[in-house]
Amino acid sequence: MNISEKTAIITGGASGLGEATARHFHSLGANVAIFDVNVYRGLAISQELGSRCSFYDVDVTGDGSVAKAMARVVEKYGGVHICCNYAGIAPAVKTLGRDGPGDLELFTKVIHINLIGTFNVARLAAHEMAKNTPVDEDGSRGVIINTASVAAYEGQIGQAAYSASKGGVASMTLTMARDLARNGIRVNAIAPGLIHTPMFDAFPQEVYNSLSRQPLYPVRLGKPEEVARLAQHLVENNYMNGEVVRMDAGIRMQAK
Numbered sequence: 283m284n285i286s287e288k289t290a291i292i293t294g295g296a297s298g299l300g301e302a303t304a305r306h307f308h309s310l311g312a313n314v315a316i317f318d319v320n321v322y323r324g325l326a327i328s329q330e331l332g333s334r335c336s337f338y339d340v341d342v343t344g345d346g347s348v349a350k351a352m353a354r355v356v357e358k359y360g361g362v363h364i365c366c367n368y369a370g371i372a373p374a375v376k377t378l379g380r381d382g383p384g385d386l387e388l389f390t391k392v393i394h395i396n397l398i399g400t401f402n403v404a405r406l407a408a409h410e411m412a413k414n415t416p417v418d419e420d421g422s423r424g425v426i427i428n429t430a431s432v433a434a435y436e437g438q439i440g441q442a443a444y445s446a447s448k449g450g451v452a453s454m455t456l457t458m459a460r461d462l463a464r465n466g467i468r469v470n471a472i473a474p475g476l477i478h479t480p481m482f483d484a485f486p487q488e489v490y491n492s493l494s495r496q497p498l499y500p501v502r503l504g505k506p507e508e509v510a511r512l513a514q515h516l517v518e519n520n521y522m523n524g525e526v527v528r529m530d531a532g533i534r535m536q537a538k
């Protein structure tokens with residue numbers, strides 16, 4: 283599916299990988315709708331990008347609020363063709379910590395945002411995409427891109443909640459592709475390794491340096507723009523479907 287003149291919803295589009303993808307798709311001629319809880323950054327980006335970009339104050343876990351924002355996007359741009367699910371959080375939850383059993387409330391919150399939030403937005407986007415007139419000879423009506431993580435396969439110490447949520451995203455991607463094939467909607471996921479987003483700026487220098495040395499080759503953190511270019515490929519290449527693509531410079535995460 284060509285990106286130009288299509289409408290893309292980007293959750294988590296106010297920062298990091300989502301912001302890079304929002305900017306990239308906008309530069310390729312798409313209408314971009316950012317769904318995020320970070321109102322300040324979301325508005326700043328939409329104002330900077332101008333008329334083909336709009337921001338919606340949306341918590342991906344909210345049922346009614348996502349549906350309302352989706353309806354506003356359809357009203358403004360005439361439909362939804364692309365949905366990139368980047369919204370996510372990554373707090374540490376150990377199974378057994380120094381203070382006792384792992385924090386169940388926090389575990390639940392991570393699953394709720396990363397996994398249930400992804401399904402929530404995807405199902406509502408698919409509902410709109412299914413109404414589109416096919417845009418090419420393959421009958422394409424829409425493309426959904428989920429965000430997993432290498433932690434889906436190699437969760438580190440303290441990543442029980444995060445790896446469970448991303449494992450869920452990875453394993454539901456093929457199932458969603460199967461569910462939506464008859465509607466002309468493809469579903470893939472990106473499983474990034476270590477990508478330099480604002481998250482990394484909070485780390486102490488020695489942690490930052492140690493993480494930067496872990497990729498196999500090239501030995502550096504990934505750039506958000508590199509993920510955005512993979513997202514572009516997953517939209518444009520109609521033969522990519524039901525796949526989880528690791529993008530990690532060959533890294534295999536160790537226990538810590």
Ligand SMILES: NC(=O)c1ccc[n+]([C@@H]2O[C@H](COP(=O)([O-])OP(=O)(O)OC[C@H]3O[C@@H](n4cnc5c(N)ncnc54)[C@H](O)[C@@H]3O)[C@@H](O)[C@H]2O)c1
Nearest residue numbers: 294297298299318319341342368369370431474476477479
């Ligand atoms: N950066 C990496 O190395 C890396 C690696 C693997 C996977 N990922 C995944 O990629 C995605 C983006 O990560 P990032 O590094 O860009 O992080 P980030 O913190 O820079 O961006 C995440 C965005 O999601 C938004 N968000 C959080 N909860 C939300 C909610 N309930 N509703 C709507 N928006 C919400 C935040 O406000 C933020 O703008 C996440 O799902 C993350 O787990 C990142």
